[in-house]
Amino acid sequence: MALENPLLPHIATITKVIDETPDVKTFQMVFDDPGVFDVFKQKPGQVAQISIFGVGEATISITSSPTRKGMLEFSIKKVGRLTSVIHQMEPGMKVGIRGPYGNHFPYEMMKGKDLLFIGGGIGLAPLRSLIDFVLAPENRQDYGKVEILYGARSSADLCFKYDLFDNWPRQPDTKVYVTIDRPEEGWDGHVGFVPAYLEELNPNPQNKVTITCGPPIMIKFVLQALEKMGYSEDQVVTTLELKMKCGIGKCGRCNIGSKFVCVDGPVFTLRELKKLPPEF
Amino acid sequence: MLKEKIKSTVTELLENKRIDFVIGYGAGSDAGTVRPAFVKSVEEVEQLIWSPFAVNNLAKFVMDHLYENIKIGVIVKGCDSRSVIRLVQDKVFPRENFYVIGVPCKGILDKNKVAKDFDLSGDLVDFTEQGDEVILKTSKGEFKLRKEDYLLDKCYRCETPTPVVYDVLLGEEVAPFRTDDYEDVKAIENLSVEEKSRYWDKQFEKCIRCYACRNVCSACNCRDCVFDMAEPNWVGKAANLSENTAFHLIRAWHVAGRCVDCGECSRVCPMGIPVNTLNRKMIKDMKELFAVETPGKNPEQGPVLGTFRTDDPEEFM
Amino acid sequence: MRKGYILKESFKTWLGAIKEKFPLIAPVQDDGLTLFKEVEKVDDIVLDYGITRMPPKDLFFPQTEKMFRIKNKNNVAIELESPEKVTDELVLFGVHSCDLKSILALDPVFTTRFPDRYYQERRDKTYVIGLSCTKALPTCFCTAYGINPTDADGADVHLTELGDKYLVEVVTERGEKLAAAIPGIIFEDTTNLEAEKAKLTEKVKGEIKFIDLTGVKEVLDENFELPLWEKWAQKCLGCGICTYVCPTCHCFDINDFNRGDGVGERFRCWDSCMFSDFTRMAGGHNPRPTKKERVRNRFMHKLKYHLDRYNIVGCVGCGRCVQRCPENIDIRAIISDIKGGV
Structure with a gap:
């Protein structure tokens, strides 16, 4: 009998494509063999390798919560070769998925705590898997107040507008703060960069965990701001994005020091992050 | 002694701040090997050596300093000096950012040939040259050898023993005393088509796609190399005869008319592929077709395939 | 472990019998290079070689490996065809102790946590x-x-040439199968042979310049930034020689080959952390943007990261990178710089 092959993708069909921004689309996918869902079992914060057969693979975070059964969602920004091709794909077309890979957000450790999500641009995609997990009725009582601080370059670049302005604000004990980088006609919301808005809001660190993801420069200043506000290194959780190929700790590409982001990450607390060499 | 001349020249250049640093030769792991030395201060000048095994062409290292307001001293032999011309002509590195320290050269020893007859595993303590003889003083013993028997192949056909360009020349000019007969190229030209195909298939099959030939090449100076591009993916990353052949032929054509025949591609190849012979075939053909000199030999002569003249015969049009 | 000896005069007969049963891969001369290749005649095997040009990792982790065939009809109908079998059983002969150790160093990368089918099957069948x-x-x-x-560590059967005999150490259960290729050809008596082997060990060890690694790991554990990285990186060409000739380097890339009509394959091939695009992301960000970071990563991998991760050496001292580096970047000299606080 042939050994199991972790590098062989499962075939999946795109069931829905949502235009999020001019360069981000969300793809809903369903495995052609429904039995795969029973073994796939992702946790919030994990990633998968998406294949376009004949083109290649790319590492994409799973943006849907595991509480939403029978489908997976991936929000993909058009940045390179593979992502440009996938942006042309339509419902009914087939891709490959293998995974789930990596560790996950420490949702057990977060139980009983208030949560502050801080996202920028496409960085909201991995956070969304945890946000929807926490807000799911079966989990909501395990967590305290949920606050979401999110920013993008412009209002057009805001991902998940249906969540930001509709779904999430309607949830109990949940608050959403949205900002855009520059003033814009017709925008009466907050204007400014995420780290500045964060300092303005000055959220109290007591019994709180923050989960942040965004462009490297945003993360850098957010981490500085959080430390200044008195958050301990264990209260700050982030998720990293590095170039990956195999996803299973073998191809050697995503190492930061002795760690492989694909199996030891992508989620790190600030305490863990500070122990790593600054190569991310 | 050349080593002392190098040191005093570099010391003076550094003291007078005429250069930011110098790329020269330092001692390598054994008597037959040298290692590039980057000397930035007078205190570091002691690292500099000269060795009868100083084969490495150091000119391309300036490419790590593109667009910097900098003056780099580079120690070059005759063959290496053509690489300076290459980088200048290709507008990769401006002439005024070079300080070319020329070394007239009567030939470099081939460590692989020497190591067959002598133990080079020690350190090179000193060497002396008397006429045609070299005495290598190493920590494993003293060896006397006839230089003519142990030169690098390229040295037997060297037409520019004196650098073609320099800011300072450390020693007397050496008049050209050899001619290039392209015997190596002719040997392959004389094969039948099938034999040639077999020969090159065998060579390209060995290629491990380490890109050392490209990375050492002064004519491979593109900012973004076609072989690193995923889109368009002209040459796949798979190491197989088909992709390897594409890699070598594209590279040969890409440097055609610009390859200065320094021979470094063949030297660095870990699999013993005579990469340079491909390029030399191009040079030989171009010499025959266009009556040009080896690229880089004549600073006035631009890359022959990149030169347009209104009086070109256009016979093929 | 069972030990015995085989007479030199019957040694090739024994190898011949093994070759009857399995493809035999052994060091042979090929166009001026000593390489592990499938042997046509037992007489072609080079027994007294120093080191093969390329390491034996290719047998388990080929430079280019087809993973599966793809039939893609306009992204609407996809068929993937995985190979039924990655390899037949084969015998890899003539592996020196450093290379044996390197196989043991690669094993945990490929066979633990998400076992790699391709490597595992090749390993199991070799x-x-x-x-x-x-x-x-x-x-x-x-x-x-x-x-x-x-050292026999890593071999199924290990041989040591001693005068007119080879000492045969049958290290593993699997090795028994090879030892039994010709019944009775291996004599159980090892009188004097083990003492002779010990003598040989000392002789060869005496020829090796001992590099003392004491304190090296500790320095690297404590210091990520050291001036020596810039010093060595400026000499580096950024080619992939050191990583490709290295028996323990295991980085790879995964790519699709596409014929244009939807038929193609997915393959993996060696890649090198010395290449500038190795960690460059689609958006342009590169966590190891210059030669300094890349050179440091490679030597940290050899001297620290692999040990940290798998508790086994990431370098086996085969010296191939020292031999082949065009600019003579010598890990032994780097070790000495680390110890010297450079």
Whole structure:
């Protein structure tokens, strides 16, 4: 009998494509063999390798919560070769998925705590898997107040507008703060960069965990701001994005020091992050 | 002694701040090997050596300093000096950012040939040259050898023993005393088509796609190399005869008319592929077709395939 | 472990019998290079080689490996065809102790946590016959890592040439199958042979310049930034030689080959952390943007990261990178710089 092959993708069909921004689309996918869902079992914060057969693979975070059964969602920004091709794909077309890979957000450790999500641009995609997990009725009582601080370059670049302005604000004990980088006609919301808005809001660190993801420069200043506000290194959780190929700790590409982001990450607390060499 | 001349020249250049640093030769792991030395201060000048095994062409290292307001001293032999011309002509590195320290050269020893007859595993303590003889003083013993028997192949056909360009020349000019007969190229030209195909298939099959030939090449100076591009993916990353052949032929054509025949591609190849012979075939053909000199030999002569003249015969049009 | 000896005069008969049963891969001369290749005649095997140009990792982790065939009809109908079988059983003969150790160093990468089917199957189906060194090269430094040039660790059967005999050490259960290729050809008596092997070990060890690694890991544990990285990186060409000739480097890339009509394949091929695009992301961000970071990563991998991760050496002192680096970047000199606080 042939050994199991972790590098062989499962075939999946795109069931829905949502235009999020001019360069981000969300793809809903369903495995052609429904039995795969029973073994796939992702946790919030994990990633998968998406294949376009004949083109290649790319590492994409799973943006849907595991509480939403029978489908997976991936929000993909058009940045390179593979992502440009996938942006042309339509419902009914087939891709490959293998995974789930990596560790996950420490949702057990977060139980009983208030949560502050801080996202920028496409960085909201991995956070969304945890946000929807926490807000799911079966989990909501395990967590305290949920606050979401999110920013993008412009209002057009805001991902998940249906969540930001509709779904999430309607949830109990949940608050959403949205900002855009520059003033814009017709925008009466907050204007400014995420780290500045964060300092303005000055959220109290007591019994709180923050989960942040965004462009490297945003993360850098957010981490500085959080430390200044008195958050301990264990209260700050982030998720990293590095170039990956195999996803299973073998191809050697995503190492930061002795760690492989694909199996030891992508989620790190600030305490863990500070122990790593600054190569991310 | 050349080593002392190098040191005093570099010391003076550094003291007078005429250069930011110098790329020269330092001692390598054994008597037959040298290692590039980057000397930035007078205190570091002691690292500099000269060795009868100083084969490495150091000119391309300036490419790590593109667009910097900098003056780099580079120690070059005759063959290496053509690489300076290459980088200048290709507008990769401006002439005024070079300080070319020329070394007239009567030939470099081939460590692989020497190591067959002598133990080079020690350190090179000193060497002396008397006429045609070299005495290598190493920590494993003293060896006397006839230089003519142990030169690098390229040295037997060297037409520019004196650098073609320099800011300072450390020693007397050496008049050209050899001619290039392209015997190596002719040997392959004389094969039948099938034999040639077999020969090159065998060579390209060995290629491990380490890109050392490209990375050492002064004519491979593109900012973004076609072989690193995923889109368009002209040459796949798979190491197989088909992709390897594409890699070598594209590279040969890409440097055609610009390859200065320094021979470094063949030297660095870990699999013993005579990469340079491909390029030399191009040079030989171009010499025959266009009556040009080896690229880089004549600073006035631009890359022959990149030169347009209104009086070109256009016979093929 | 069962030990015995085989007479030199019957040694090739024994190898011949093995070759009857399995493809035999062994060091042979090929266009001026000593390489592990499938042997046509047992007489072609080079028994007294120093080191093969390329390491044996290719047998388990080929430079280019087809993973599966793809039939893609306009992204609407997809068929993937995985190979039924990655390889047949084969025998890899003549592996020196450093290379044997390197296979053990690769094993945990590929066979633990998400076992790699391709590697695992090749590994399972390959019988490894080790061969003690009888002489050392100036670039050898296996002893730095506690490897003896006659160690059998990693072999199924290990041979040591001693006068008119080979000492045969049957190390594993699987090795028994090879030892039994010709019943009775291996004599159980090892009188004097083990003492002779010990003598040979000392002789070859004496030829190797000992590199003392004491304190090196500790310095690297404590210091990510050291001036020596910039010093060595400026000499580096950024080619992939050191990583490709390295028996323990395991980085790879995964790509699709596409014929244009939807038929193609997915393959993986060696990649190198020395290449500038190795970690460059689609958006342009590169966590290791210059040669300094890349050179540091490679030597940290050899001297620290692999040890941290798998508790086994990431370098076996084979000396191939020392031999082949065009600019003579010598890991032994780097070790000495680390110890010297450079």
